[in-house]
Each structure stands twice: as structure tokens, then as C-alpha cells.
Amino acid sequence: MTAATTTLWGGPARPPCLLDSLVTTAREHPDRVAVVDGDRSFTYAGLHGWVGEVVALLRGHGVRPGDRVAVAGARSAEVVTAFLAVAAVGATYVPLDAEYPQRRLAHMLTDSGASVLLHTGAGPRFDSSAVPVAIPRPGAGAAYEVVACSPDLPVYVIYTSGSTGWPKGVAIPHSCLDGMAEWQRAHSPRPDLRTAQFAPLNFDVSFQEVLGTLCGGGTLVIVPEELRQDPFELLDWLAEHRVERLFLPNVALTMLAVAASAEDSLEHLSLVEVNTAGEQLVCTPPIRELFERLPGCRLTNHYGQSESAMVSSHVLTGPPSSWPALPPIGVPLPGCELLLDPADPDVPDVGELLVAGLPLSLGYLNQPELNERRYVEVPRTPHGHTRAFRTGDLVRFADGVAWFLSRTDHDVKIRGYRVNPLEVDAWLLEQPGVAAAVCVVVEAGEGARSLRAAVTPKAGAELDVPGLLKALEGVLPEHAVPQSIAVRPALPRTPSGKVDRKAVAEDLARAR
Known part of the structure; x- marks a missing residue:
């Protein structure tokens, strides 16, 4: 660039x-109590x-x-x-x-x-x-x-979806996590908040929950696994454990807001901060209503990737009725510099987002070619950076704030988790009798989306759809398994001969 x-x-x-x-x-x-796990406290x-x-x-x-x-x-x-x-x-x-x-x-x-x-x-x-x-x-x-400590000492390796059928590991150093932990401590209403540990271990928000709490003297309360998918029970649990801070992907926040709408009063809740990350925040009517009924609680939109963890944030202010439907991803954290690589020189404020500075990870494990494509040398920036990560996100800069527009590659967010549909394609094509396969995202309404797949059989083969789904469940995390697999005699193609993913998605949406 x-x-x-x-x-x-x-x-x-x-x-x-x-x-x-x-x-x-x-x-x-x-x-002071540091961790609560069921009936145990430490x-x-x-x-x-x-x-x-x-x-x-x-x-x-x-x-x-x-x-x-x-x-x-x-x-x-x-x-x-x-x-x-x-x-x-x-x-x-x-x-x-x-x-x-x-x-x-x-x-x-x-x-x-x-x-x-x-x-x-x-x-x-x-x-x-x-x-x-x-x-x-x-x-x-x-x-x-x-x-x-040293800035480049790796603290963790987390695995994220890849296009080969197997996930790829990303090494995150102290420079990234030290900055995130200190920012969360200073940015929250108080550093010692009682915080729910909701995120799965292989979702990098879990580190924000743990370190953002324990580095600030707060109490980390482990959410029972069975409550993560039950917003009504989760709401009662949040009240019982006096949880003050919560980190949720947008879809989980929407579900919690719907559950809260059935409550006569929310005075039993202790929430003062809700943070959402992992996918575009959509301010649905239930979410607006939730925060209208929780005037002492703020909503913050976080943005980052496995490759750069926490990058930017935006606190929604004013009456919830005035919030934009799609809030910005905000301003960068201290030590972070955001760059744009415009696709059109005549539109310099829209382009692929690159991240430089403290949030930058060390790169992928055992993936030299991918590292060369995604972690790139750049001309020295205004703040002295020469290395940056290509996020694959198309964004717009306006008045000192970043707004997410779309992805530039195949990656999608499902319930806050990054999924590469090509990984699902690869595993489907490994199954006996499958001649062609494609996994797509089907939009099911405001803020809701699901993975669905279509396959064509080899000549003379009969495909066992339940068997295909079971095979995928054996290698993919639950959020990456398609909700359905449709068998088609052929898949629609573009003039160049590639599978027409848009046409497949439209076909599967009609078939629901």
C-alpha cells in the first residue's frame, strides 16, 4: 500500500x-473475592x-x-x-x-x-x-x-477458523494484552466490577473478562455452561450474583434483551456496563428498551480480531432511542494506530482496515505464506509504525471514528465467532459421495444469521444428510456446523464457472 x-x-x-x-x-x-465458581469462592x-x-x-x-x-x-x-x-x-x-x-x-x-x-x-x-x-x-x-515481562513474549495462542479444514493458531504477545488489560481497568466505570465469565475458552473475549477483572481487583464469576444458551435463566443468575459487568456477542445480547422485556422490573439487576463484541452491533428495539430500563448501565461496542485482540471501542451515549441502528466500532485504544488501504483513490476514507501498534499479534503458527499476506510492511506511519495486520474488514473513517461496512474476504461472524465457510466446504468435500459443496450465510432477520450448506452427489451416489452433519460435528465447533444441508442436482455458477454463493444463499433462504 x-x-x-x-x-x-x-x-x-x-x-x-x-x-x-x-x-x-x-x-x-x-x-477480596477474586473468583466465584458455583458454590466455591477464592x-x-x-x-x-x-x-x-x-x-x-x-x-x-x-x-x-x-x-x-x-x-x-x-x-x-x-x-x-x-x-x-x-x-x-x-x-x-x-x-x-x-x-x-x-x-x-x-x-x-x-x-x-x-x-x-x-x-x-x-x-x-x-x-x-x-x-x-x-x-x-x-x-x-x-x-x-x-x-x-517483555513486549514480544507470547502470552497465549488462540485458534481461529481457516480455509483448509483446520483452524490456524495466532500468537498474542504481552504488548497486546498488557495494553488491553490496563485500558479495561481504566475505561470501565470502576476497575473492581463483578464480572461474568461468559465467553468460551477459545474466544479471545475470555481474556478480556479474566484480565480486565483480576488486574483491577474485581470479582470474576463463572457462568454455568447450561445458562449460556438460556437467556431467561441467565437473567436471574445475573441478579442473584450481583453481576455488574457483562461481555456478550450481539446475538446473545439481543436474546437477553428479549428475556428482560418479559420482566415487570429490572431493579434487581446490578449491571453498570455491558460490552458487546465479535460481530456488528445491531441496536434492535429490545436492546433499546433494555437500556432505557437500565439508565445506570452503559453499552459499549468493542472491535478486534483474534490477530489483534482489542482494537477500538465506542460508548453509546444519549437516549437509546437516538442510537444508530448500526453503531460505529469507534476510536482506537491507546497505543493503537488504524490505517486505511483505499480500494478507490478518489474515496480515501473507505478501504480495508489495517491495525498497527500495541494490538498487533506475532502472527500465525506454522503459516509463513499466510503471515506474508496478512502481516505486511507499510510505509512509516505518522506514529512511526512500519508493520500492520490486514484485517479483511472494509471500514469508513468519519470525524475521527471508524465504521464497519463489510468483509473483503469469505470470513463471517456467527454468534460472535469468526467462521470461514471455506473450512466447511473443505470438510464436506472430504465426505464420500460429495461431488460439490458450498456453505453460505442465510440472513434470518435483523441481527440474525445462520450457516447453511448445499451439496451435489457424485454420479450414482445417495447422500446421507444426517451422516454428513454428524461428520461435521466431529471436526468443527458447534457454531461452525451448518443448520441444514440441502442436496441439489447442481449448484448455480457464475459466468466464470465459480459457484454463485449469492444464488445458493437465496435458494436456501427460500427453502427454509
Whole structure:
């Protein structure tokens, strides 16, 4: 790209190391509750001591700075403790969400090269060269020293959808997470809010929930898994646990707002901040009504990618009735510079968004060609950056604020998760009897969308649709499995011979 003529700058930033922030908080507030998980609660002193026990365990297994350690299990106090211990020794945390298919987890573990596998319960049901180690129950506690921080030391590797049929890992360094944790601490109404831990382990918002809370002296309350899909029960749970801060994708926020509309009063809720991320925020009538009834609670739209975590934010102000239907993604965080690569030189304020500065990740694991395409050298920016990440998002800059317009590639957001439909295509084409396959997004109304697929059989083959769906469930996370698969004698084509995805989507929408 040519030198950027229009950029947005979040201002200078010198965030403290998140490890130092965690230790300082534990020292200053030892008796404050740090984590609540069901009927268990842990003070900062208790959590700090438990982390020390896991640190000793890791160092006893030879884990050193720069090594990778996988952690398998469900969202829990154990997994939070394991993450903090892995970060404390300077190793890189690789989350393996128990809700994912075993084959997918096995690939992630192998691809990451993790040497140790911490786990809850009986552990994963697949073979691995990583040494399995059960996360210990909290004991008497142990003191420990955290590793010296450096900006490029990777804190975690998270896997995101790819086009090959397997996900790709992204390494996130301290420079990115330190800035995010400090910004969240300073940006929220209070640094010590009671925060729900709602996001799955393999969704990067989970790190914002954990670090944004524990670095500020707040209380992290683990949401029971069965409540994540039940907005009515979740609403009661939020009230019971006096939750003040919540992070939700747009579709989950809409569902919660619909559930709240059935309540005579919302005075039992303690919410002061709701943050939404993962997809375009749509201010539906239920969402507007929810915040009209919660005048002491603010709504903030967050934007970022797995490759750059937290990039920008926008706080909605004024009466909810005045909010735009599609709010902007806002202004960059401190230390972040946003660049535009215009497709049309005559329209310099619209183009693909590039991210530079603190949020930039280290790149994809084992993907040199992809790194070369997405992490690019750029002419020196107004704030001295020469490396940036191509987001694939088309945006517009106006009056110092960024607005999301669309994607420039095949990636889509389903319930807040990034999905590449080509990954679904690839797995469908692996199935016996499938000659052609395409996965598309079907819009089902304001703010609602779903994945659906169409396949054509090979000559003489009869396709078993339930069997195809079961095969996909064995390798894809639940949000990436199409809601339906339609069998067609042929797929519509463009004049160039490519599958006409728009025509397929229209056909499947009519067939619903």
C-alpha cells in the first residue's frame, strides 16, 4: 500500500505488565473475592497461592519461558488458575475448550507444539506427545516469582477458523494484552466490577473478562455452561450474583434483551456496563428498551480480531432511542494506530482496515505464506509504525471514528465467532459421495444469521444428510456446523464457472 494519508491514533500508552498488575492486586486486596465458581469462592490471596502451586508444578516439569502449555477443560476456576500460572512462568497458554470436537482439539494440540497438557477431570480422549498433568486442587498455597515481562513474549495462542479444514493458531504477545488489560481497568466505570465469565475458552473475549477483572481487583464469576444458551435463566443468575459487568456477542445480547422485556422490573439487576463484541452491533428495539430500563448501565461496542485482540471501542451515549441502528466500532485504544488501504483513490476514507501498534499479534503458527499476506510492511506511519495486520474488514473513517461496512474476504461472524465457510466446504468435500459443496450465510432477520450448506452427489451416489452433519460435528465447533444441508442436482455458477454463493444463499433462504 502507499503511505497512509488518513489514520486514527489512540494516543501514547505505557501499560504495566499484566503479571505485575496481578501480583500487586493480590498483595493490596488479599481478602477480596477474586473468583466465584458455583458454590466455591477464592480470595485474591487464595487464588495467588493456588497459582503458585501450579507454577511449581510447571517448573517441575521443565516448563520455561517461551514453551507452550495447553490447558484442556471446561470454563472454571481451575482453568483460570492454570492460565495465570502458565503466564507467570513466561510460557504460552493454549486453551483447548472441552466443548470442541476431540479431533479438532487433537489438531490444535499437535499444531501448537505444546510440551505439557494441563487438564481438568480425566483429560482429553486422544493421544498426544504432550505430558498430561492434572490441575491440582487448591492446597496450602505457594509463593512464586513471575517471569520478567517483555513486549514480544507470547502470552497465549488462540485458534481461529481457516480455509483448509483446520483452524490456524495466532500468537498474542504481552504488548497486546498488557495494553488491553490496563485500558479495561481504566475505561470501565470502576476497575473492581463483578464480572461474568461468559465467553468460551477459545474466544479471545475470555481474556478480556479474566484480565480486565483480576488486574483491577474485581470479582470474576463463572457462568454455568447450561445458562449460556438460556437467556431467561441467565437473567436471574445475573441478579442473584450481583453481576455488574457483562461481555456478550450481539446475538446473545439481543436474546437477553428479549428475556428482560418479559420482566415487570429490572431493579434487581446490578449491571453498570455491558460490552458487546465479535460481530456488528445491531441496536434492535429490545436492546433499546433494555437500556432505557437500565439508565445506570452503559453499552459499549468493542472491535478486534483474534490477530489483534482489542482494537477500538465506542460508548453509546444519549437516549437509546437516538442510537444508530448500526453503531460505529469507534476510536482506537491507546497505543493503537488504524490505517486505511483505499480500494478507490478518489474515496480515501473507505478501504480495508489495517491495525498497527500495541494490538498487533506475532502472527500465525506454522503459516509463513499466510503471515506474508496478512502481516505486511507499510510505509512509516505518522506514529512511526512500519508493520500492520490486514484485517479483511472494509471500514469508513468519519470525524475521527471508524465504521464497519463489510468483509473483503469469505470470513463471517456467527454468534460472535469468526467462521470461514471455506473450512466447511473443505470438510464436506472430504465426505464420500460429495461431488460439490458450498456453505453460505442465510440472513434470518435483523441481527440474525445462520450457516447453511448445499451439496451435489457424485454420479450414482445417495447422500446421507444426517451422516454428513454428524461428520461435521466431529471436526468443527458447534457454531461452525451448518443448520441444514440441502442436496441439489447442481449448484448455480457464475459466468466464470465459480459457484454463485449469492444464488445458493437465496435458494436456501427460500427453502427454509
